[in-house]
Each structure stands twice: as structure tokens, then as C-alpha cells.
Amino acid sequence: MSLAGIVNYIEKQVTILDKTLTVRTSDDNLFEKYFDVSELKNKWHEKKVGKYHFSQLLGCLRKYYWSFQLELKDTPEQMGIYLIGTILHRYIQENIEKHYGFSIIERPCVDECDDFDILGKVDVIDILEHIETDIKTTQWLPIFADLDESKFEEKYGKYILQVLAYAYFLNKTYFKIDPLQTLRIILVDKSNLAVKLIEFDFDEGIGEYFYLKIRERAKYLHDCLTLLQVCDQFHLDKNCKFCPVNDTIYCPEGAELVKSLTTPETPESLEFKQKYEVNGRKKKPFWKYDEDTKKWIKSKEFVKFLKEEKEYSDEQIEEVGW
Ligand code: SF4
Numbered sequence: 546m547s548l549a550g551i552v553n554y555i556e557k558q559v560t561i562l563d564k565t566l567t568v569r570t571s572d573d574n575l576f577e578k579y580f581d582v583s584e585l586k587n588k589w590h591e592k593k594v595g596k597y598h599f600s601q602l603l604g605c606l607r608k609y610y611w612s613f614q615l616e617l618k619d620t621p622e623q624m625g626i627y628l629i630g631t632i633l634h635r636y637i638q639e640n641i642e643k644h645y646g647f648s649i650i651e652r653p654c655v656d657e658c659d660d661f662d663i664l665g666k667v668d669v670i671d672i673l674e675h676i677e678t679d680i681k682t683t684q685w686l687p688i689f690a691d692l693d694e695s696k697f698e699e700k701y702g703k704y705i706l707q708v709l710a711y712a713y714f715l716n717k718t719y720f721k722i723d724p725l726q727t728l729r730i731i732l733v734d735k736s737n738l739a740v741k742l743i744e745f746d747f748d749e750g751i752g753e754y755f756y757l758k759i760r761e762r763a764k765y766l767h768d769c770l771t772l773l774q775v776c777d778q779f780h781l782d783k784n785c786k787f788c789p790v791n792d793t794i795y796c797p798e799g800a801e802l803v804k805s806l807t808t809p810e811t812p813e814s815l816e817f818k819q820k821y822e823v824n825g826r827k828k829k830p831f832w833k834y835d836e837d838t839k840k841w842i843k844s845k846e847f848v849k850f851l852k853e854e855k856e857y858s859d860e861q862i863e864e865v866g867w
Contacts, residue, residue, distance in 0.1 A: 576621045585624040589653075589666070592616065594770050597763045599656075599665035599711060603703050606766055607799075610776035611790040620789070630682045633733055637680055638669055647672055656714055658760060661767045665711055675726040677715070679708045686734045686741050701743060704730050706755045709745075713752030 554569035576582075590598065592613050601609050611617065619627070638650045649670040656663040669678040681704055692700070708728045716724040730743040762778070769776045781802050785791050791799035851857040 574621070580621075580624070582624070585628060586619065590619070590627075595661045595767065597661060597663050597766060599663055599759065600707060602663070602759050602762045602766070603707055605780040605784075605788070606762060607776045607779035607796055608788055608790060610766060610769055611795050613770055615790070615795075617789055622787075629735055633682050633735070633738075634668065634680050637731065637733070641669055641671075641678075645671070654715065654719060656718075656760075658763065661763060663760070663763050665714075667711075667715070670715075670720075670725065672723070675724065676729055677708065677712050677725045677727075678729040678731060679704070679711075680731045680733065682733045682735050684735055686732055686739055689741070701730070705743070705745065709748065709752045710755035710759050712747050713749065713756040716747070716749070716752075 552571045552575070553573055554571050557568050557570055558565055559568055590601075594613060597609075634651070638648075642648050642650055649667060649672065652667040652670070654665050654667060656665070667677065668680045670676070671678070687696075687700065689697075708730060712725045712728050724747070726747055728745055728747055732741045732743070733739075765778060766776065768774065779796060779798060781798060785796075785799040785802050788796070788799055788803075790796050791803045793800050848862060851862055852859075
């Protein structure tokens with residue numbers, strides 16, 4: 546079959562520098578034509594009851610639980626995130642290895658607990674300097690000097706917890722004789738390759754505390770999966786919008802949150818939605834969520850709706866405070 550294969554093209558006339566020509570465009574997602582999906586499947590993240598990934602245990606446990614129960618496959622978006630992450634990880638790891646001396650790179654480690662294993666990977670360990678480095682690819686880098694304590698904790702607390710807990714495990718096992726002393730997180734902005742660092746000293750007491758918490762979570766998950774209990778541990782946040790199980794059967798709380806983030810229940814918005822569903826036009830939300838103030842604010846679209854659909858006068862709109 547040719548590369549173009551069966552593609553639904555739409556023809557368009559375009560004029561460029563006074564010259565007109567016809568182009569064919571396709572709005573189909575051609576992901577499977579141009580990427581080898583079998584290659585992109587992440588073997589490391591394959592699901593098996595009794596084998597839990599350190600990093601996944603830090604996220605929403607209910608989502609992790611359903612990913613086993615429903616045997617959820619990676620979506621193209623997830624494959625894309627893994628692919629970009631892997632490319633950047635490899636590039637940085639190889640560069641560190643080439644230029645900065647003896648290191649351990651991408652080393653899988655297994656924490657054998659009583660009836661399950663916790664799997665993790667070391668990104669980079671500099672054996673001579675006793676430094677463990679974790680690489681995180683991100684969509685945004687902060688100005689650390691301007692970041693207040695709570696925002697810092699919200700954005701990076703989980704990373705620090707993960708690295709410290711993992712270093713605790715390594716220092717009790719693989720690195721018992723020559724323990725890690727310094728922990729480092731490299732943050733790489735995917736859009737422009739800017740790099741920033743977070744560094745801290747290993748603290749055994751805090752490391753143990755975080756490590757035991759993660760083990761508790763793994764045990765709870767394992768019990769739910771093996772004793773067929775529904776997982777009651779969940780973590781609502783704005784990522785619920787992208788969660789594949791945010792519906793009334795698997796996660797009613799998540800579904801509720803997602804609904805409130807996208808369609809606040811007001812008579813106007815429901816009326817608007819119904820009308821445009823019938824007309825097949827795209828729904829425009831009246832409200833938008835302001836991340837800074839953590840409040841819903843009315844969008845210009847809402848005022849337009851009042852004017853054009855409800856025929857409110859400017860005075861009426863002002864009267865109701867919008
Ligand atoms: S919707 Fe949110 S709370 Fe529910 S399972 Fe998904 S991530 Fe967890």
C-alpha cells in the first residue's frame with residue numbers, strides 16, 4: 546500500500562503570491578501511518594498484578610487500579626509523551642556519560658516486598674561524586690526565585706519525595722556500601738530545551754518516611770487488585786480532565802469534578818448547549834477557570850450570549866453585574 550493510502554482529502558483553492566493552486570488537506574489523524582505503534586508500546590510500563598511502578602504509585606491510585614482492571618492501553622497522546630521523554634532522557638544521559646565521568650545510566654531496580662515488587666529506574670548516578678540525578682521533562686519552567694513555598698510544593702513536592710524515597714531504597718540495597726549523598730532533579734523544558742536544577746542533600750529520616758508511605762500505597766493497591774476490592778484512594782486535581790476513567794461508573798467524584806470544570810451548571814449554559822448540539826456547532830464555554838485566583842470567571846462569550854441570544858440590553862447586563 547502506498548504511504549498516502551486511503552486518506553480523506555478535502556480540496557482547497559489557495560492563492561499564494563497571486564498564484565492560485567489546489568491543495569488537498571486531511572483532517573484525519575494519520576498517527577498510525579507515520580509512527581510504528583508496536584515500537585512505541587512501552588514495555589517497561591506493561592501492566593502485571595504484583596509489579597508496580599514506583600512513579601505510578603505517587604499518582605492517583607484509583608486511576609492506576611483501573612488501568613489494571615480494565616487493561617487500559619496507552620493512547621497516542623501517552624505514547625507521544627513517552628517518546629519525547631525517552632528521546633530527551635537518552636540524549637542527556639549519553640551526554641553526561643560522554644563528558645562527566647563514570648556513571649550508572651537507566652538502571653532498572655527491583656524492591657522485593659513480601660508478595661509484590663516495586664519497580665523503578667535510576668536515570669543517572671555519578672558513582673564518584675555520590676550523586677543521583679533524576680530527569681524530568683516538563684512543559685514549563687518556573688522562575689524559582691519568584692515561586693512561593695506552597696506553589697513550589699505543589700509543582701515539585703512529588704518529584705522530591707520520589708527521588709528521596711528512591712535514594713533511601715538504593716542506600717539500603719544497591720548502594721549500601723557507598724551511599725548516595727546528593728540528589729538532583731534536572732528539569733527540561735520540552736519546548737525549548739531550557740534546563741534548570743533542583744538539588745538537595747540525602748536525608749535518611751525523611752527518605753524512610755516517604756519510602757514507607759509508597760510501600761503502604763503499593764500494599765493497598767495490591768490488596769485491592771488481589772482481593773477484588775474497589776480502590777477508594779483517589780486524588781482529584783485538574784489532571785482528572787484527561788483521565789480515561791473519569792466517568793460515573795469508575796470514578797464518580799472525578800466525573801463530577803470534570804463536569805464542574807467544563808460546564809458549570811447554570812440554566813443558561815444548558816440551554817446554550819442544547820441549542821448548539823442540535824445545530825451541530827461547537828460549544829463555547831461561558832465560564833473559564835482562572836488558575837491564579839482559583840475562581841470561575843465569566844467569559845466574553847457569556848456576555849455575547851446574553852446580548853445575542855437572550856436579547857439583554859447593555860443596561861440589563863450591567864444590572865445583573867456582568
Ligand atoms: S478522575 Fe481523577 S480522581 Fe478519578 S481516577 Fe481519574 S485521576 Fe483519579
